[in-house]
Amino acid sequence: MQRAGRDHAVAGSSRGKYRFRAAHYDFELAPFEPVRRKAIEMLAPRPGDTVLDVGCGTGLSFAPLLERIGPTGRIVGVDPSPEMLALARKRVARHGWSGVALLEAVAEQAPLQGLADAALFHFTHDVLRNPAALDHVLAHLKPGARVVASGLQWAPPWMVPTNLFVLGAALYSVSSLDGLEQPWTMLAKRLHSFEVRGFPWVGIYVAGGRVAVTSRA
Numbered sequence: 001m002q003r004a005g006r007d008h009a010v011a012g013s014s015r016g017k018y019r020f021r022a023a024h025y026d027f028e029l030a031p032f033e034p035v036r037r038k039a040i041e042m043l044a045p046r047p048g049d050t051v052l053d054v055g056c057g058t059g060l061s062f063a064p065l066l067e068r069i070g071p072t073g074r075i076v077g078v079d080p081s082p083e084m085l086a087l088a089r090k091r092v093a094r095h096g097w098s099g100v101a102l103l104e105a106v107a108e109q110a111p112l113q114g115l116a117d118a119a120l121f122h123f124t125h126d127v128l129r130n131p132a133a134l135d136h137v138l139a140h141l142k143p144g145a146r147v148v149a150s151g152l153q154w155a156p157p158w159m160v161p162t163n164l165f166v167l168g169a170a171l172y173s174v175s176s177l178d179g180l181e182q183p184w185t186m187l188a189k190r191l192h193s194f195e196v197r198g199f200p201w202v203g204i205y206v207a208g209g210r211v212a213v214t215s216r217a
């Protein structure tokens, strides 16, 4: 496993959160697994694809991604939290997944090689509000590559119980509440054919688009 960008301030505060959360993270995320399925369905990776799993955490997306990309596909998981990545590494070893590479790095400094076919940002609000991270990841995708983000968003103001839930979950998970109205906006500016499938009554969205085919011509 490679390591890079360990001094980044945002990831520093995030690392503190996930140091203590890692051990029970999978249990906490269990109620949100249908959202992961929706996000991966929208990403629709194909057999043989290389997928960047940005902020991969403990690797909960690896199995459903591998189901689609098959034995010839590759996953590159990027995450700055040593504790989260240690669990991802264990998961990979337990299943003997040879097509999964893990990079201990902030997304904006990850030593990505080549161009991938798709990128997933599942519950990674800090990364979605970080232009340098988005630019770096998108620069490592093929023209036409698919990109999907999913996570928490504010519900309409009158939905007080939902917003209390979003507030609690966000304070627990992210470094800044900035952009929770529409967390995908910075990503949307960088992609085309962008589509948002919002479920605001439960404080959740899934959104995605494609890297422009002409962007690096």
Ligand SMILES: C[S@@+](CC[C@H](N)C(=O)[O-])C[C@H]1O[C@@H](n2cnc3c(N)ncnc32)[C@H](O)[C@@H]1O
Binding pocket: 010, 011, 014, 015, 018, 029, 054, 055, 056, 057, 058, 059, 060, 061, 078, 079, 080, 081, 084, 105, 106, 107, 108, 121, 122, 123, 124, 126, 127, 133, 173
């Ligand atoms: C809520 S968890 C999501 C983990 C995984 N995507 C999932 O769905 O289970 C957010 C993850 O983003 C990671 N993270 C925070 N800042 C990051 C950054 N700048 N670059 C990459 N990952 C980051 C955290 O370490 C954490 O593992």
